Amino acid sequence: MAPAQAQDSGNDAMRAELDRMRAQMNAMAGRIAELEERLEDEQASAPEHSLPSNAVPANASASTSAAVSAESAAARTSAAAPVATLQRDDGWSFKPFGRLQVDAGSVSAPKGIDEEGLGFSSEIRRVRMGMKGDAPGGFGYKVEVDFAGLDVQLADAVLTYEDGDLTVSAGHHNTFQGLEELSSSLHTSFVERAAFTDAFGFERRVGLSAQYTPGPFVLQAGIFTDNVDDLADDADNSWSVDGRMVFSPRLDNIQLHLGGSFHYREFNDSAATIRYRQRPFIHTTDVRFLDTGSFSATGETGYGLEGAVIAGAFHMAAETYWQRVARPGALADPNFFGGYIETGLFLTPGDHRGYKGGRFDRVKPAHPVGEGGLGAVQINLRYDYLDLDDSGINGGIQNGYEASLIWALTDFTRLMANYGRMEYDRAPLPAAGDQSYGVDTFAVRAQVDF
Template structure:
């Protein structure tokens, strides 16, 4: 797809999502959607490290315009374009159909890789997801998925090719298979348990030169203190477990994922690990973390700003581990301890303040003295609006 493709899609989305078109005609329903996320932060590394992306950085993390609705024949659609990076990128483009408990989805969509990845970035506790989600290459891809949903369980499976940009290369003919299951019963008043697991396998077909790496919490910086060397990769396998508990104003959640790239030429293949544990509580009475159908959902304040209250105020703490060492391949390790303060004045608006201390071992960037074991401090602030 050429870059003009997403541009035309954006124009079409703007027209379709306009108030004049947001109506029910011939069984069609159309509603606009979008988001703006602006991030500013500071990355404080040892003074002897000189690299772009340190100290104060900022960016529009997302500027998206889209539409969703239903076409004739009970076909649901979703399309969303992002133009935060001075370019048009097609994010979501799906058609779906639900019959009873079964939903079929075709198009550019998220893989079935776990609770944190499948939770919208609008609803996470920190400005970025756990480190392993990007390090292991979890992303949207073109494919077909089917889900069976019950009152307290969900089973999903899918087959995928690659993301839109990668599909512009005729030599890119890899594919992946994904599956996920989750059980989420209510176990008491305002109490929900979530247990699940996911597996992802990808055949790259032609060995690709890939690196597995991650930024220090803040996406606005391009620096990576943890990164493998370029690896000739033929296949990828990841599998993980997930758990969460929401009980009134309190929530706790965690995941563990193992990732194994198969290297070309018979080289020993490393197994990498990523995982996190998190807990949080609302300081405002009556508020709880949103949850729906196997993922965290939007927070809806019990007393929104302008309606007799101040909105929802939440504090969270997280430990996040990423280990990219294995089989003689040194990519480094990182251990993050962080806290976040989240203010949700109304369910469509959010302000987030994050602090994280990240300790690295075998870091990709040495200090002036050659030391690769050191710590980095990160502060991040996000302003967010969605509709």
């Protein structure tokens, strides 16, 4: 064959191959368009809340399912991980995280109470930076430090081991004292948690604990010493046993939560004292209208009950807690009590409160700001009760009525506004001699985390 004829034959073969490839690509493009149109029709015909954005119709083809799953996975990754996790092939990983919460507010008290900290005030409530990750063999770690108020405080410093549903933790971490206490401050429905959680001294402590999560159950128990700040001051004067059990079944689109907790603590120091007190629903003031003062004690025993329901845009939650203090000798043992009940509603379509692992979790707006949406807007109402008055201990009684408005612009940014009316009886801080009076508080917060 002549060289020219060979070249023409080669060109013809190449053109034929290119034509075949173009035909295949056009067929694939048509098939993709057909599948996308079918998926849009199926989503449009489905009920609004029966087909979430990351769901795949049951009758979708394998290729459609793969495409939607890949897109959903990418969306979840970008939404849940604004900072990338560094992952090595040998099992080590590292991820930085942090939060910033800036608060401002005011306290309006009756005449006759001349205390610094009333009126307007502001603060950097939390500035936390941390790191967490995995280690080979099922181990993990988490370290978090709070820099708020120019006072460095250790939040979490914990080593973990996971084996299926079992997690063992050692270090400085939360004890197991209720739904609101264990829910992150990033996800609470009010600027401050319920009054009893702070009054009864719920805090992180150094200890060893285990968590077991078979199905809808969460079982937690541990033995603890004191908070790391007390240990640093050579004030290691107590040990405690804490436990919690949660049953959290999901019924169709309804998330239920039922739980209880137990706390037993003994003081090692025979001259130990304890003190319960509480701010008026705002942290920017140091004034405590409820305060038992310091009194002698040998230990404390606490019992808590908790319940919640999330049904679409609506949620309701309630907790009660009893704290009995053992006193030395013939002194009477006082019983203190606190609790709250709250309800909330999202005003924006498609939004609901997050829940995971026996606690409230992140709200993820269905239509966040920056993606053509308004974000998630939520209103909440709460009744908050605390009684620190018993057996000769005059700490006062609070009936609190609170309301909040939360605007979650994105998964990781939100603005909050709270109003509270605190009605006090037998208050140890009298107003012109009167121990029964009301206090109004207002607080706002700007928050971002990563």
